[in-house]
Structures are given as structure tokens and as C-alpha cells.
Amino acid sequence: ETGVTQTPRHLVMGMTNKKSLKCEQHLGHNAMYWYKQSAKKPLELMFVYNFKEQTENNSVPSRFSPECPNSSHLFLHLHTLQPEDSALYLCASSQDGFTRYTEAFFGQGTRLTVV
Amino acid sequence: DQQVKQNSPSLSVQEGRISILNCDYTNSMFDYFLWYKKYPAEGPTFLISISSIKDKNEDGRFTVFLNKSAKHLSLHIVPSQPGGSAVYFCAASSSYYGGSQGNLIFGKGTKLSVKP
Numbered sequence: 001e002t003g004v005t006q007t008p009r010h011l012v013m014g015m016t017n018k019k020s021l022k023c024e025q026h027l028g029h030n031a032m033y034w035y036k037q038s039a040k041k042p043l044e045l046m047f048v049y050n051f052k053e054q055t056e057n058n059s060v061p062s063r064f065s066p067e068c069p070n071s072s073h074l075f076l077h078l079h080t081l082q083p084e085d086s087a088l089y090l091c092a093s094s095q096d097g098f099t100r101y102t103e104a105f106f107g108q109g110t111r112l113t114v115v
Numbered sequence: 116d117q118q119v120k121q122n123s124p125s126l127s128v129q130e131g132r133i134s135i136l137n138c139d140y141t142n143s144m145f146d147y148f149l150w151y152k153k154y155p156a157e158g159p160t161f162l163i164s165i166s167s168i169k170d171k172n173e174d175g176r177f178t179v180f181l182n183k184s185a186k187h188l189s190l191h192i193v194p195s196q197p198g199g200s201a202v203y204f205c206a207a208s209s210s211y212y213g214g215s216q217g218n219l220i221f222g223k224g225t226k227l228s229v230k231p
């Protein structure tokens with residue numbers, strides 16, 4: 001039990017499909033994050049939610065649409081993706097965005113392949 | 116331009132010896148630094164951290180050193196164990212930007228191989 005659970009673990013989708021990634025955390029945290037890890041690149045922060053409010057959108061294309069219905073759940077809705085969007089998508093949570101010196105806890109990731 | 120750099124993509128050490136992983140950063144507003152370990156097909160796992168008010172933090176086999184003037188930190192693992200073969204990521208955050216204390220900027224990682 002990692003505390004942060006992501007589903008599905010693997011996803012293959014066509015460029016015209018619509019799919020959603022789900023993340024759930026059981027740690028009582030109030031901040032949740034989406035990161036993207038592409039080959040040969042560092043983890044890139046995509047979106048940040050603090051207390052269900054989006055506080056950061058790191059210039060992510062609109063074909064990625066996050067949703068945070070409550071502090072425990074985070075979704076990433078995907079539509080009309082491109083093959084270059086194939087990557088490992090990681091969800092993370094932390095206590096909140098205002099507490100100093102806080103670490104983030106990661107889920108196991110969703111390996112996305114766009115064909 | 117990368118704000119957190121891990122210039123060694125890979126490192127190989129003998130079991131039982133010391134592993135030293137290095138990380139440099141460019142943003143002087145960073146005040147919290149973390150090391151994560153990642154196995155294939157898993158998410159990163161938090162290892163150890165250090166705030167900018169310290170220059171050393173130790174936790175079991177892991178010690179992190181911070182040199183603020185050089186904007187450099189290092190992770191020492193003693194002794195290295197075969198189960199420690201993984202990718203190690205350095206990350207940094209800043210408390211100066213309101214509400215963003217948890218936003219982590221990562222390096223590209225260093226793949227550590229521990230040989231028996």
C-alpha cells in the first residue's frame with residue numbers, strides 16, 4: 001500500500017480516443033499533482049491542486065484536462081492525444097502547498113502509449 | 116533551461132562501497148532538496164531531504180550534503196547494496212512562491228548499478 005494509487009497501470013489509446021487516468025490518495029493530504037516522465041527527460045510538473053483548487057498549470061496543452069473533485073481524488077482526462085504524449089504519468093500528493101519542507105508521495109504511474 | 120542538473124546519467128559501484136550521487140541547481144530560491152529512488156515500472160520513493168538551513172542530514176545509510184554557495188548537493192550511500200540498484204532523482208522546491216512549497220523540480224536522474 002503506497003498511499004497513492006493510480007489506475008490504470010498501462011493504457012494504450014488511439015489519437016481520437018478519450019480516456020481518463022485516476023489517482024486516489026489515502027494519506028489525508030490536501031495537495032495533489034500530475035507529473036509526466038518522458039524518455040530521457042526529468043519528471044515534469046503538469047498540474048497542481050491545493051485544497052481542490054488548481055494552483056498551477058505548467059503550460060500543458062488543452063488536450064490534457066485535470067479534475068479534482070475532492071482532496072483525495074485526481075483525474076487526468078485525455079483527448080486527441082499525439083504519439084509524443086506517450087510517457088509515464090505520475091500522480092503525487094503532499095500535505096499541502098503551504099507547509100514548508102514537505103515531501104511528495106508518488107503513485108506507481110500510468111504508462112501511456114498513444115498509437 | 117534545467118534548474119536541477121544531475122550530470123552523471125549512470126554510476127557503477129561495488130557492493131559494500133560508498134556511492135556518491137551529485138546534483139547541481141541554478142535557482143537560488145530553492146530552499147528544500149530531496150532525493151528519490153525509482154525502480155522500473157514504479158513511482159519514485161522518497162529517500163531523504165535537507166532544508167537550506169542545514170548542510171548535512173543523515174538517515175541510516177543515507178547522508179545528504181548541501182553546499183549552498185556552490186549550489187551543489189550530494190547523496191552518500193554507505194554501504195551500497197545490490198537492492199540499491201535504481202535511478203536516483205534529485206529534486207528541489209521553494210517556499211518563496213506562495214502555495215508552491217510542494218512543487219518539485221526534478222533532475223534527469225542517475226542510474227546506480229551496485230555490483231555484487
